[in-house]
Amino acid sequence: MTTINNYVLETIDLCKKYGDLVAVDNLNLKVEEGIVYGLLGPNGAGKTTTILMLLGLTEPTSGQALVNGYDPCRSPLQVKSMVGYLPDNVGFYDEMSGEDNLLYTAALNGVARDEAQRRVKHALKRVGLSHAGHKKVGQYSRGMRQRLGIADVLVKDPKLIIMDEPTLGIDPEGIQELLSFIKDLAKEDGRTILLSSHLLHQIQQVCDKVGILVKGKLIASGTISDLEQQLLSQEEQMELELKAVPWEEKLAGICETIDGVDKISWQNDMLLLECHKDIREDLVRELIASNYCPTHLALRGVSLDSIYLRYFHKEEEYHGKGS
Amino acid sequence: MERAAKWQNTKADLTRILEANKGLATVVRKEVGDHLSGKRFAILALLVLVTCLGSLYVAASTIRTNVGQDELEFVFLRLFTTSGSSMPFSFLSFISFLGPLVGLTLGFDAINGERDRRTLSRVLSQPIFRDALINGKFLAGVIVISIVVFGLGFLVAGLGLIMTGVPPTLGELARLITYLVLSVIYISFWLALAILCSLLFRQTSTSALAGIAIWLFMAFFLTLLAGMAADGIYPVNDNSDSQQIIANAKTEQMISRISPAYLYSEAVTSIMNPAVRSMGPVLLEQAYGAIKGTLTFSQSLLLIWPQVVCLIAEMLICFAIAYISFMRQEIRA
Numbered sequence: 001m002t003t004i005n006n007y008v009l010e011t012i013d014l015c016k017k018y019g020d021l022v023a024v025d026n027l028n029l030k031v032e033e034g035i036v037y038g039l040l041g042p043n044g045a046g047k048t049t050t051i052l053m054l055l056g057l058t059e060p061t062s063g064q065a066l067v068n069g070y071d072p073c074r075s076p077l078q079v080k081s082m083v084g085y086l087p088d089n090v091g092f093y094d095e096m097s098g099e100d101n102l103l104y105t106a107a108l109n110g111v112a113r114d115e116a117q118r119r120v121k122h123a124l125k126r127v128g129l130s131h132a133g134h135k136k137v138g139q140y141s142r143g144m145r146q147r148l149g150i151a152d153v154l155v156k157d158p159k160l161i162i163m164d165e166p167t168l169g170i171d172p173e174g175i176q177e178l179l180s181f182i183k184d185l186a187k188e189d190g191r192t193i194l195l196s197s198h199l200l201h202q203i204q205q206v207c208d209k210v211g212i213l214v215k216g217k218l219i220a221s222g223t224i225s226d227l228e229q230q231l232l233s234q235e236e237q238m239e240l241e242l243k244a245v246p247w248e249e250k251l252a253g254i255c256e257t258i259d260g261v262d263k264i265s266w267q268n269d270m271l272l273l274e275c276h277k278d279i280r281e282d283l284v285r286e287l288i289a290s291n292y293c294p295t296h297l298a299l300r301g302v303s304l305d306s307i308y309l310r311y312f313h314k315e316e317e318y319h320g321k322g323s
Numbered sequence: 324m325e326r327a328a329k330w331q332n333t334k335a336d337l338t339r340i341l342e343a344n345k346g347l348a349t350v351v352r353k354e355v356g357d358h359l360s361g362k363r364f365a366i367l368a369l370l371v372l373v374t375c376l377g378s379l380y381v382a383a384s385t386i387r388t389n390v391g392q393d394e395l396e397f398v399f400l401r402l403f404t405t406s407g408s409s410m411p412f413s414f415l416s417f418i419s420f421l422g423p424l425v426g427l428t429l430g431f432d433a434i435n436g437e438r439d440r441r442t443l444s445r446v447l448s449q450p451i452f453r454d455a456l457i458n459g460k461f462l463a464g465v466i467v468i469s470i471v472v473f474g475l476g477f478l479v480a481g482l483g484l485i486m487t488g489v490p491p492t493l494g495e496l497a498r499l500i501t502y503l504v505l506s507v508i509y510i511s512f513w514l515a516l517a518i519l520c521s522l523l524f525r526q527t528s529t530s531a532l533a534g535i536a537i538w539l540f541m542a543f544f545l546t547l548l549a550g551m552a553a554d555g556i557y558p559v560n561d562n563s564d565s566q567q568i569i570a571n572a573k574t575e576q577m578i579s580r581i582s583p584a585y586l587y588s589e590a591v592t593s594i595m596n597p598a599v600r601s602m603g604p605v606l607l608e609q610a611y612g613a614i615k616g617t618l619t620f621s622q623s624l625l626l627i628w629p630q631v632v633c634l635i636a637e638m639l640i641c642f643a644i645a646y647i648s649f650m651r652q653e654i655r656a
Binding site for chain 2: 110
């Protein structure tokens with residue numbers, strides 16, 4: 001079977017219901033080959049359920065998932081041999097060594113003994129666990145377990161890697177390390193990666209595309225700048241933060257003259273401009289012309305966090321109106 | 324030509340079977356290794372070993388003192404069935420007592436243990452079918468049980484030979500092997516039950532307790548209940564006629580036979596004692612004039628056949644329920 005389009009991962013009206021609870025609601029997700037896709041959403045948004053359906057570990061109530069053109073329900077083995085899955089809070093057999101755990105995975109994948117040993121060695125080296133390979137997993141720290149989890153995925157040599165909350169419970173330094181590792185996996189190895197997380201700023205730097213999942217619905221999807229754009233176009237009001245030297249009262253007067261500014265207020269150490277269109281260009285020109293030098297100019301509310309919060313609020317509003 | 328085509332067909336069938344059970348061998352190998360190297364199993368195996376050697380010693384010394392007193396037939400089988408005054412249990416009763424415990428120990432955390440360690444989703448995301456895991460765990464358990472049962476059986480047989488010096492006949496050997504196979508099936512029933520408990524209860528301690536509770540009920544309380552129920556249906560007093568008494572006894576027996584423990588004990592006492600000819604109540608007039616004698620191996624096997632079939636069926640039903648509920652269960656914790 002060949003894929004008609006170049007989507008490694010695609011869902012078509014995917015639904016999952018647990019009794020009355022709708023965990024995943026008509027999800028249409030598309031992930032192109034070779035990108036890092038971030039599936040964002042608060043706890044209980046249906047991220048893990050979606051992932052389990054993609055792996056064929058849970059059957060969808062209706063709709064279909066396609067992984068590289070295969071339906072995980074109909075050809076589970078093809079899908080599972082292509083996809084490496086790192087569950088949240090990954091677990092290993094504590095009484096076995098790290099190496100043996102990986103060898104078991106390799107054996108389940110039907111990798112021959114010699115090749116398996118080579119792959120395990122290589123994977124352990126790559127995640128920096130060569131020294132601890134023979135130690136029992138029971139003695140591993142949380143961060144080491146996570147790294148062993150990635151090695152476990154690498155042993156399989158998958159086309160697509162799905163990571164469920166990979167940054168959970170790891171210290172900031174470990175997170176940076178993990179993120180750069182994820183980047184490597186995508187850019188150097190050319191693997192497609194699907195990440196799920198509820199901490200947006202953490203994965204912002206590695207994701208080529210993000211989808212925001214709230215209450216089982218994909219409410220936005222695209223590159224981060226796409227999302228910004230979508231947000232801005234819908235926005236009637238935007239807020240600008242401004243700092244400039246010299247820092248004096250007259251600054252407000254200049255800002256007032258610019259077309260589009262509705263309100264000006266001083267907030268702590270910066271000036272807050274409320275306006276109904278994008279005036280950044282005009283503002284900077286005007287400031288320079290009047291011998292002011294802007295040192296800080298930012299659109300408020302377009303970091304990924306605020307996008308996410310805003311979408312989340314909208315969703316609530318929508319539900320509020322509905323009821 | 325035809326033969327070649329047939330061979331091709333079998334080969335295709337074989338590959339299909341192998342394909343469908345991908346990963347099964349790997350799971351079995353790992354689980355057997357886990358069991359054999361685990362502390363839990365070591366403790367239990369040691370306990371069973373010590374008690375069995377104890378029972379062998381008592382049996383051998385009892386047989387030796389009894390030599391010449393009455394006609395001793397089937398000395399080899401008596402090694403397994405004789406108990407002495409210092410130790411009121413024979414090898415047979417030890418296995419029927421400790422066997423279920425071995426089965427329960429091997430299986431009570433089969434699935435919920437994987438859940439606890441959060442390895443279930445990781446293992447199932449590998450390219451194997453879901454049933455490979457539960458089949459592998461059950462098969463591994465059966466293999467370990469076979470190793471223990473056959474190992475112990477032949478150990479006791481060998482040591483008994485040295486101690487008594489009486490070699491077994493072919494019939495006796497066949498009886499012994501039948502007995503050991505029966506024990507494996509019986510213990511596998513408890514393994515299947517333990518796996519079922521490990522699916523129904525999320526906590527490993529709860530599933531262990533549930534397994535032990537069912538075992539206690541089946542092994543001890545069901546016979547008491549059966550007696551009560553039989554007395555309720557066919558009350559018996561001093562003036563009851565023989566039909567009433569027989570009906571009472573038969574009802575009690577039939578209800579008791581729900582329990583695999585009862586079936587097993589009926590089957591093994593009959594197969595290990597060639598003098599047993601019937602398992603139901605026997606009237607005096609039926610026994611009157613009967614010539615004292617023993618059954619051949621095939622006749623004994625015929626006698627216990629219903630019990631054997633029931634035991635296998637109960638084991639398979641138990642495993643089938645576990646299998647189905649595992650296939651339907653949600654993977655996520």
